[in-house]
Amino acid sequence: MNLLDAPLSHIKGVGPKSAEQLSAAGLRTVRDLILFLPRKHEDFSSVQPIAHIKPGNVSVRGSFSDISTKRVRRGMSVTQAVLSDGSAKVPVVWFNQSYRAAQLESGKDFLVSGEFGLQRQRYQIVNPSVELAKDIAVSGGRIVPVYPAIKGLKSQLVRKILIELRPAIMGLAETLPDAVIAREGLMSRADAILAMHFPESNEQLERARDRLGFEEVFALMVASLLNRQDNASLESHTITFNPHEAKAFVAALPFSLTDAQRIAAWESIQSLEKGEPMNRMLQGDVGSGKTVVAGLVAYIAAKAGFQTAIMAPTELLATQHAMTLSRLLEPFGLHVGLLIGSLSTKQRKPLVEAVANGQCDIVIGTHALFQDKVSFHKLGFVVIDEQHRFGVEQRQKLLAKGHKMPHLLAMTATPIPRSLQLTVYGELDISILNQKPVARKDIETHIISPNSRDAMYDAIEVQLAMGRQAYVICPRIEAGDDEQASVEEEQKRLQRSVFKHRRIGLLHGKLSAEAKDDVMRRFASGDLDILVSTTVVEVGVDVPNATAIIIEGADRFGLAQLHQLRGRVGRSELQSYCYLVPSTSLKPSERLRELERSNDGFYLAERDLEIRGPGEIYGRAQSGALNLAIANIADTKLLKRAQTAAAHWLDSGGDLLQYEQLKIEVDRYRRLTTLN
Ligand code: ADP
Ligand code: MG
Numbered sequence: 168m169n170l171l172d173a174p175l176s177h178i179k180g181v182g183p184k185s186a187e188q189l190s191a192a193g194l195r196t197v198r199d200l201i202l203f204l205p206r207k208h209e210d211f212s213s214v215q216p217i218a219h220i221k222p223g224n225v226s227v228r229g230s231f232s233d234i235s236t237k238r239v240r241r242g243m244s245v246t247q248a249v250l251s252d253g254s255a256k257v258p259v260v261w262f263n264q265s266y267r268a269a270q271l272e273s274g275k276d277f278l279v280s281g282e283f284g285l286q287r288q289r290y291q292i293v294n295p296s297v298e299l300a301k302d303i304a305v306s307g308g309r310i311v312p313v314y315p316a317i318k319g320l321k322s323q324l325v326r327k328i329l330i331e332l333r334p335a336i337m338g339l340a341e342t343l344p345d346a347v348i349a350r351e352g353l354m355s356r357a358d359a360i361l362a363m364h365f366p367e368s369n370e371q372l373e374r375a376r377d378r379l380g381f382e383e384v385f386a387l388m389v390a391s392l393l394n395r396q397d398n399a400s401l402e403s404h405t406i407t408f409n410p411h412e413a414k415a416f417v418a419a420l421p422f423s424l425t426d427a428q429r430i431a432a433w434e435s436i437q438s439l440e441k442g443e444p445m446n447r448m449l450q451g452d453v454g455s456g457k458t459v460v461a462g463l464v465a466y467i468a469a470k471a472g473f474q475t476a477i478m479a480p481t482e483l484l485a486t487q488h489a490m491t492l493s494r495l496l497e498p499f500g501l502h503v504g505l506l507i508g509s510l511s512t513k514q515r516k517p518l519v520e521a522v523a524n525g526q527c528d529i530v531i532g533t534h535a536l537f538q539d540k541v542s543f544h545k546l547g548f549v550v551i552d553e554q555h556r557f558g559v560e561q562r563q564k565l566l567a568k569g570h571k572m573p574h575l576l577a578m579t580a581t582p583i584p585r586s587l588q589l590t591v592y593g594e595l596d597i598s599i600l601n602q603k604p605v606a607r608k609d610i611e612t613h614i615i616s617p618n619s620r621d622a623m624y625d626a627i628e629v630q631l632a633m634g635r636q637a638y639v640i641c642p643r644i645e646a647g648d649d650e651q652a653s654v655e656e657e658q659k660r661l662q663r664s665v666f667k668h669r670r671i672g673l674l675h676g677k678l679s680a681e682a683k684d685d686v687m688r689r690f691a692s693g694d695l696d697i698l699v700s701t702t703v704v705e706v707g708v709d710v711p712n713a714t715a716i717i718i719e720g721a722d723r724f725g726l727a728q729l730h731q732l733r734g735r736v737g738r739s740e741l742q743s744y745c746y747l748v749p750s751t752s753l754k755p756s757e758r759l760r761e762l763e764r765s766n767d768g769f770y771l772a773e774r775d776l777e778i779r780g781p782g783e784i785y786g787r788a789q790s791g792a793l794n795l796a797i798a799n800i801a802d803t804k805l806l807k808r809a810q811t812a813a814a815h816w817l818d819s820g821g822d823l824l825q826y827e828q829l830k831i832e833v834d835r836y837r838r839l840t841t842l843n
Contacts, residue, residue: 170335171198179331185324192317197335200328204363204379204796205312208372209296211278212309218254225292226280228252228300231259231271250279250292257283258291267297276300299323310366329364336361342828343382347816351808354378380798384590384806386829388813390836391593395446396817398594401572403444404547408436408467416466419498420459427451427602428460434598435464435576439548445574448592450582451600452768453734454607457578458488460600461550462495464576469501469528473547476568477531480553481703482507482680483687488552489531496529506532506541509680537564545570551577580734581727582772589806601769609766610737612745614721614755623746624665627715630744631669631696635714638735639699642720642750650701651677657719658699666697674700702728704735711739721747726758726775730768737766776801 174196176186194200214226229252236246246261246268259279261267271277281295298311314325329336339357341348348355354362354374362375413436417424424432431449438445451457465475477492479485489505496503504518504527521527525544530536546568583592615623627637639661641654658673672686672695683703690698691710698704698713702724716736721729729747736743747759761774798805823830 170338171196171201173197175200175328178328180324180327185320188317188319192320194317197332200325201332201336201339201360201364203314203325204360206315207313208366209278209280209298209311209313210309210369211280211298211311212369214278216254217250217252217257220257220283222284222290224281225283226278227257227292228276228278230274230276232273234268234271234273236265236268250277258289259293259295260286260291261294264294270297310369310372312364312366333361333365336364340828342826343385344816344821344826344829346819346821347385347812350815351381351812353381356382376797380795380802380805381809381812383795383798384809385813386832387590387836388593388806388810389817389823389829390833391590392810392813392817393833394594394837398446399443401444403442403572403574404473404545405442406439406468406471406473406547406574408439409470412470413463413467416463416495416499420495422604424459425456425600425602425604427600428456428604431598431600432460432463434596435460435574436467438596439464439468439574444572445576445596446594447574447576447596447598448583449576449578449598449600451578451580452582452603453580453731454603454738455580455600456604457552457580457600458491459495461552461576461578462492465492465529465548465550466496466499466501468548468574469496471547473545474522474525474527474543475529475548475550476536476543476546476573477529477550478536478552479531479533482509482533483683483703484552485531485533486684486687487709492529492531501528502526503528504530506530506535507680508533508535510535541568543568546573549573549575551575553579553581580731580768582769584773584776584801586801586803586806587776589803589810590800593810605740607737607740608742610733610743610745612733612747612763612766614759614763615746615748616752617748617750618752620748623717623748626744626746627717628666630715631666634693634712635741636690636693636695636710636712637697637715637717638704638713639697640704640716640718640732641699641701643702643723651675654699654701661697661699669696670694671697671699674698674703676701676703702732704732709738710735711741713738714741714743715746716744717746717748719748720750721759722749722751722756726761726771726778727768729758729762730771733762773801 174186175181175189175194176183178197181189189195189200194203211226214228217227217229220227227250229250231248231250234246234248236244238244244263244265246265248259248271250257250259276299278298278300279292279295281292283290283292286293296313312326314322316322317325337357339360341356343353343356347353354377356378359375359378362371363379366372366375431451435445435447435449438447449457449460461477465477468475477488479488485505485507489503493503502521504521506515506518506522510518518527518530519541522530523542523544535541577595588595588597613623630637639657641650641657654673654675658671662669662671672690674683674686678686686695686698689695693712713736716733718724718729718732724732733745736745747762749755749759758775758778761771765771823833
């Protein structure tokens with residue numbers, strides 16, 4: 168048996184109990200432990216006498232005395248101690264790390280590494296990491312790996328076992344193609360893993376991280392390039408356009424297109440003329456005017472004899488798109504249909520027929536469009552609004568309805584950070600609407616403590632008195648609770664005790680489609696002053712007269728989603744207001760503060776990625792794709808470099824079949840990231 172596959176219980180120094188604890192943490196074989204990489208490294212290589220330290224990062228060595236922990240207020244503890252080394256003493260403090268007290272046996276020799284600075288009116292070392300000096304000796308170096316904690320197991324044991332496993336590490340096989348290693352000047356995989364566990368210098372550690380991070384990202388890049396190649400090899404309809412007709416459409420619009428809209432439309436139109444399917448994402452902040460871009464391209468497709476299917480995530484939005492697009496397209500003799508689940512059989516049948524025989528040029532719908540019964544006469548173009556809400560399978564189903572592969576335009580108001588454009592969305596062409604149609608005022612955003620809603624309600628009343636309207640968004644509910652009950656409750660409360668003389672509507676996902684439509688229509692036409700809603704209104708709803716939005720339970724939403732919700736207001740030249748009400752009166756999160764500071768969706772998307780990580784934002788499928796242990800997904804320089812290397816390798820005839828491990832990774836990424 169390969170040593171790498173040997174169970175850890177066979178290794179010297181691993182007793183049955185430790186083996187069990189390791190196994191509970193998913194570490195069963197030698198390979199598992201070797202690839203169990205340190206969470207971080209502590210640098211104890213530059214220990215100074217305490218008497219010499221200056222503010223900044225310091226490493227010192229000494230023993231602790233006067234160790235104490237106290238709770239200062241709910242949820243906050245302070246652990247203090249004094250560290251001395253013969254040259255001087257220095258106070259040390261940890262916040263919310265009460266376990267430290269047990270670790271700091273007084274009198275023992277410790278290495279301490281952390282920030283020395285002014286905290287609570289005095290100079291101290293704040294939240295340092297601490298290692299018993301004799302454990303450092305175990306790891307053999309001064310740069311100490313810190314492993315993710317394993318329940319019940321001393322971290323020192325992991326280090327000891329790894330020392331036993333050094334020969335196995337040195338025998339690790341290479342996973343990257345030799346040509347790539349040579350071209351990029353990378354360390355071998357075995358050397359890199361060895362250095363992660365037993366670093367000799369910071370430079371060596373840096374190179375090891377570089378190598379391992381590169382490897383992760385390289386696979387992702389190969390995957391996205393192969394997906395792109397595959398897409399390009401599919402046959403699609405060639406849709407040519409007539410500039411005169413396009414001009415007529417643009418001239419008939421009630422406004423003139425922004426430059427960004429013209430460019431985006433032009434990019435799509437050019438893609439349609441190629442024989443390969445367009446695979447494009449149109450990104451534009453809320454209100455940037457994506458719909459009309461899709462409408463123009465659909466118009467061109469229709470004029471060339473092709474049908475368009477437009478998919479929206481909710482019936483509400485589908486209905487709104489149908490209204491907008493009928494207005495734009497029907498004057499040109501085109502037929503626009505709305506196909507949603509709530510249609511009666513009687514309404515549905517003729518529409519399905521019209522789609523099948525080609526009378527209906529543009530059909531807009533929700534999931535109902537995916538039904539097997541719906542077939543198209545000549546589907547050439549598919550628009551997916553808010554694409555990240557559709558699963559891969561759903562997209563596949565719709566795309567399969569064309570005789571050839573239809574052209575795809577995915578529209579999203581959630582800006583995709585640059586790094587994800589290069590990786591998860593790497594196979595897409597991207598068009599960006601970075602310009603609002605009309606100069607609009609930034610939405611004024613305030614965080615409101617849940618104990619002081621009154622001033623906020625007064626401010627809302629001022630807006631209502633001027634004839635404006637407001638949204639109240641109810642918090643996202645924890646699993647098990649009832650979302651519907653909570654919006655109903657809020658509506659009643661507001662009606663009873665805050666806005667007695669105002670007309671307050673209610674919108675949530677459990678309402679029938681007609682009821683939703685009815686409420687939305689009444690709100691849109693001004694028959695309602697306030698709309699209390701769940702996040703159903705999140706995507707795309709357009710009521711320009713609404714100038715205020717309250718988001719209750721704001722701390723429960725992600726940054727990008729809050730930005731989307733906020734985008735329901737600020738849709739006209741009127742000044743709009745957004746009030747974020749967290750569910751507790753604790754200090755507001757960084758996320759909410761960012762929202763207060765910025766109205767820029769692209770900036771917020773980058774911050775969201777930093778704060779929450781890609782998995783949280785882009786859902787289950789993509790989070791798997793981005794399980795990067797070493798590489799920082801926001802490191803666009805690394806991504807670019809790996810992209811160039813991957814393209815070069817594929818161009819020069821690189822063959823995945825020769826690299827078993829790399830192929831496994833690439834195949835996994837390809838499944839997770841492909842959009843069609
Ligand atoms: P989103 O990008 O959020 O989907 P919409 O397509 O719903 O934005 O457009 C938002 C609003 O802006 C709509 O009322 C639309 O009619 C209007 N609009 C779009 N383009 C322009 C433009 N070039 N000039 C003025 N108004 C525009
Ligand atoms: Mg929209």
